[in-house]
Amino acid sequence: MAKILSQKFYDEMNKLVPRYPTRVALLLPALHQAQEEAGWLPSEVMEEIGEYIGIHPAQVREVASFYTMYNLNPVGKYHIKVCTNVACCLRGADEIVEHIEKKFGIACGGTTPDKKFTLMEEECLGACGTAPAMMLNDDYYENLDIKTIDQLLDGLK
C-alpha cells in the first residue's frame, strides 16, 4: 500500500515510541498528527495508522469515532467551533451561532460550498471566564461579540 502520511509523521511517532510501554498508546497521538497533515481522517489514513501501530483498521476507527476532535469527514479550511455550553450560553453564544449561520448560509455542522468554512457547536472549551469563546482551527478566540467575529472571519483569506 502506498504511504499517504509523510516522513514527518513517522519521525514524530518514532520519537514517541519510548515514551509509552505499549504501542497501542500511540494511537491518539498518531490520529492527532495525521489529522494535522490531512485535515481529516480518511479510511486510508486510518488503515496506514493501524498498520504502523500493528492493530486492525477497525480498532483505529473504533477509537477515532469516540472522540469529537477527530474529523471522520472533511472539514473546511477554517473550522469554527463555537462553545454553546452553560457559561457561553449565559453570555450570548446562541446569538453568535445564529449570526455565523446567517453570515455563511449554513446550519451548524455544515460547510460552505467553497469548502472554506465549517461551523460546529462545541461543548465547554474551558474558557468560561472569557465567554463567549470559540476555536478557529487550533486557536482560541474569547470575549466574543458579533463585531469581533465579523472582523476575524472577514479577514480570512
Next chain:
Amino acid sequence: MIMAQQHEPMYIQYFNDECRPLSFYLEKMNGYAASKKAFGMSQDDIINEVKKSNLRGRGGAGFPTGMKWGFIPKQSAKPKYLVCNADESEPGTFKDRDLMRYTPHLLIEGMLIAAFAVGAHHGYIYIRGEYTREAKLLQIAIDEAYAKGYLGKNVQGSGFDFDLTVHRGAGAYICGEETGLLNSLEGKRGEPRVKPPFPAQAGAFGGPTVVNNVETLTAVPYIINKGGEWFSALGKVEKSGGTRIICVSGHVNKPGLYEINAGSMTVRQIIDLAGGVLGGKKLKAVIPGGSSAPVLTADEIDVIYDIEPLMKVGTMMGSAAMMVVSEDYCMVKLIQRITKFYAHESCGQCTPCREGCKWMEDVLERILHGKGREQDLNLLLDITDNIAGKTLCALGDAAAGPVASFVKKFKPEFEAYIRGEKHG
C-alpha cells in the same frame, strides 16, 4: 484575576506570561527547592506531610491527596505511574488552563515530588485536546526542565529518574473521569472501568497509578517547602487546607479566577468579589461546582463555599466552577442545555445513563417547545431516580442531580411552559 485582601495567594499573582520561564521559577518562586528537599526525605515522610496538609483533590471529588498516595503499594511487579488529570472538561472550569500556561514548572515540580513519594518513574500529563497552545507551552517547560536536569535520569543528583510526557486528549468529557482517562491514555475509547481494581492497584498499563488534578499537584511544592501545617492553616474550615482557585462565570460583572483561602467566604461574598450580578440585576440561581452540581436558589447563597458546607446543603463544590444566573434567564432553557451536554457525553456503556440522559434531553426539549405534558415533571424526577447511583462512573449522577434540583427548585417555570404560557 483579583485576590481578596487578607488572604495569602499561592498562584494568582503569577498568572501572567512573564512567570512562565524556568528562570523566573528558579529566581522568584523558589523553584525546584521543594523537590531537592523532598529527595532528602523518606517517601513516608512526604506522604505524611501531604496528609497533614489537608490537601484535597481539586478536580471535583475532593478526595484527600495524601491518603490517595498512601494507597500505592511500596513494592510492585509492574511499573508505577503518576498521571496528571489536565482534562479540565467540567463545564464552568478554567483554572487548570492558567496554571499550565503561566506556572508550568510548579506543576512539573509537583509531579516530580509526587512521583518520588510513590515510586513512579514515568508521569503523563493528560491534557484536553482543545488546549493545543497549553500543551505546547507545557512541552517547552518540560524541555527546559530536562535540559537543566530537573527531569530525566538522576534528577538533581538524587539518583531518582523521572520522565514526563504530555498526552493530548481528543474531545471527550468522560476522559476527565480517571479510569476513562487511563483507557484513553492507553489508546482506547475513554470508557470508564469497573472498579475495583482501583487505579492505585491497577491503573495505567496495569501498574499502580496515582491520578491527580493539576491544581492538586501544584500545591505539593508549597507543602514541602512550607510544611503541611502551614498549608492546612490556610484553610478556614475543617478538613480542607490551602487556598482555592474559584472559576466565576456567567452573569457577574467581573468573571474570572479568584483565589481565596479554603472555606473563608460564602457564595454571596464570592459573587460580590466578582463584581456582583451583571448589570445590577437580581440573582436568580448559582450553579456552585460545575454543571454537574445541583443548583442553588438566590435564597441559598449564604453557605460557606467549600466541600463539606456545600455537601450539607445538597450540592457540591466540584471543581470550584461557580456559574451565576441573573433574574431574566430561563431555567428551563438552561437545564435543557446542560442535559443535552450529558446526553452527548455519555459514553454509552451503562444503560441508565445512555438511555436516561437522552430521555431527559427529549422530555426537556418538548417542554421547552410547548409540547410538555402534565406528568412530565414527575417523569423527569423518575428518570433521575433511575440513573443516579446505577452507573459505573459519576457521569450519570452528574446528569441526574442538576435535573432533579432544577425541577424541584424552579417548578413554576417548568409549569408555565407546560400550561402553554411560555415557549422557547
